[in-house]
Amino acid sequence: MFHKGAVLQKTLKAPIHCTGVGLHSGIKAAMTLRPAPANTGVVFRRLDVEAGPVEIQADWQNSIESALCTVLTDGNGTTIMTIEHLMSALAGCSVDNVIVDIIGPEVPIMDGSAAPFVFLIECAGTIEQLAPRRFVKVLKSIHVEQGQASADLEPGDGFSVDFTIDFASKAIARQTTTVAVEPGSFKTEISRARTFGFLAEVDQLRAAGRALGGSLENVIVIDGDKVMNEGGLRYPDEFVRHKALDAIGDLYLAGSPILGRFAGVRSSHALNRRALEALFRDSSAWCYVTLAEAEALDAWREPARASA
Numbered sequence: 024m025f026h027k028g029a030v031l032q033k034t035l036k037a038p039i040h041c042t043g044v045g046l047h048s049g050i051k052a053a054m055t056l057r058p059a060p061a062n063t064g065v066v067f068r069r070l071d072v073e074a075g076p077v078e079i080q081a082d083w084q085n086s087i088e089s090a091l092c093t094v095l096t097d098g099n100g101t102t103i104m105t106i107e108h109l110m111s112a113l114a115g116c117s118v119d120n121v122i123v124d125i126i127g128p129e130v131p132i133m134d135g136s137a138a139p140f141v142f143l144i145e146c147a148g149t150i151e152q153l154a155p156r157r158f159v160k161v162l163k164s165i166h167v168e169q170g171q172a173s174a175d176l177e178p179g180d181g182f183s184v185d186f187t188i189d190f191a192s193k194a195i196a197r198q199t200t201t202v203a204v205e206p207g208s209f210k211t212e213i214s215r216a217r218t219f220g221f222l223a224e225v226d227q228l229r230a231a232g233r234a235l236g237g238s239l240e241n242v243i244v245i246d247g248d249k250v251m252n253e254g255g256l257r258y259p260d261e262f263v264r265h266k267a268l269d270a271i272g273d274l275y276l277a278g279s280p281i282l283g284r285f286a287g288v289r290s291s292h293a294l295n296r297r298a299l300e301a302l303f304r305d306s307s308a309w310c311y312v313t314l315a316e317a318e319a320l321d322a323w324r325e326p327a328r329a330s331a
Contacts (some may be wrong), residue, residue, distance in 0.1 A: 026246070028298050028315045029156070029315055030315070031152060031153070031155060031156060032062070032156050033117055033151055034059050034060075034061075034118065034119065035052060035057065035121060035144065035147040035148065035150070036058065036149060037058065037148065038057045039054075039056050039303075040055045040056075041130060041133070041143060042169050043133050044052070044232065044236040044241075045105065045127060045128065045130070045132060045230070045236050045244070046105055046135075046237055047092060047104060047129070047233045047234060048235060050129065051127065052125055052126060052128075052129055052130065053125070053127065053155055054130060054131060055123075056122040056123055056124075056143060056144070056147065057122040058120075058121070058150075059122045061120060064080060064120060064278055065080070065118075065275070066078055066080075066116060066123065067095060067103050067123045067125060068122060068305060069125060069126075069137075070124055070125065070126050071126045071127060071166075072101055073154065077098070078097075080278075081110060081257045081278075082278050083278075083296055083303075087103075088293040088297075089137065089292055089293060090292065090293055091292070092105040092107065092193065092292060093105065093110070098237045102128065103128065103129065103130065104129040105129050105130050107200065107268075107269050107272035108130070108135075108137045108140060108272060109123070109137070109140050110271075111128050111213075111269065111271045111272030112140035112143075112214065113144070113213060113275060114186075114204065114209075114271050114272060114274070115209030115271060116210075117149075117280070119152075119156060126144040129188050131252040132237075133218035134217060134241055134320045135215070135241040135242050135291060136215050136217045137215075137216075137244070138214045138215045141209075141210055141323070143312075144167055148311040150188050150221040156279075157279045157299050157312070158313070158314060159278075159279045159280070159281050159284030159309055159310075159311060159312065160259065160309060160310050161176050161178050161179070161281065161284075161308065162176045162178060162242070164176065165308055165310045166296060169291075170291035171288075171289055172287075173287070173288045174184075174286070174288075175284075176283055176285055176286065176308075177286065178283055178284070178287075179284035181205070182201065182204040182205075182281050182283065182285075183204065183285070184202050184204060184271060184283070184284075184285045185199070185200070185286040186199070186201075186270060186286075186288075187263070188266055190261060191261075192221070194245045194247075194249060194250050195262045198263035200267055207271045211314070212264070213264055214268070214269050214325035215263045216257065216262075216267075217242065217265060218246070218265055218288040219245060219262055221245050222244055222251065223246075223247075233284045239251060243261065246280055263304065265288065269288065270287050270295050273292055273296060273299075274298075277299055277302075279311070284314065
């Protein structure tokens, strides 16, 4: 039982479907988002496995380290790649419970951002469920690093993400953003930021079996110090906003929304995962909490909005 006025879990009102190519595999995939009962969480189901559907809970313990994308595994050879943009949309839209049916090895890349998935969620609609939303509250700071990259989880009201990147290319250079992760700000300030890559690395990536589905339709491509995409950028600092988008999706593998602050400096999918692993390894660093609606609204007011 829970007290009246608690923040409730949400699922979709109706199923919704999309198709598209996988960024790395180059394989066309079909995906359906389906409503799920309370306390289900996010569950992916590979429907194209010969032995029958394979279910994988979207949890950091079921993910494997990868520099280029976030990958779920059932531990027996079945994987689902590039889940981070969909996970980010689910987190940004406060969707707790959903079944993701997929035919193919990889979530469709769509336009390279989370905006198409936000659109799908809005078209399907969401509905509250009679179960309180459970949050992971960060109680003390956690730090992980690798070379010049680092990721920190710190106590804080609401959920905010700080991210800093620094590239030699003048098209990117050094960029920093801060965003409070709530439905309104996520949709307008983060969801449309696209993934990016360098033209000079394309041949090497494709030789390694990656970026096979990449194009100017779904990736910001940088040639030296120039953006090759005809329409240019959606935000002046679209690159760092996309890194924040990735981190929001990766951190939703906590299994519940986080109450705290994430700070990433050149952090990767692999390092984001290590931050979660370090947090959950220390039982004194976190706890589960539920919030009343008024408490939640107060919490969201604290973190700064995304930088322009």
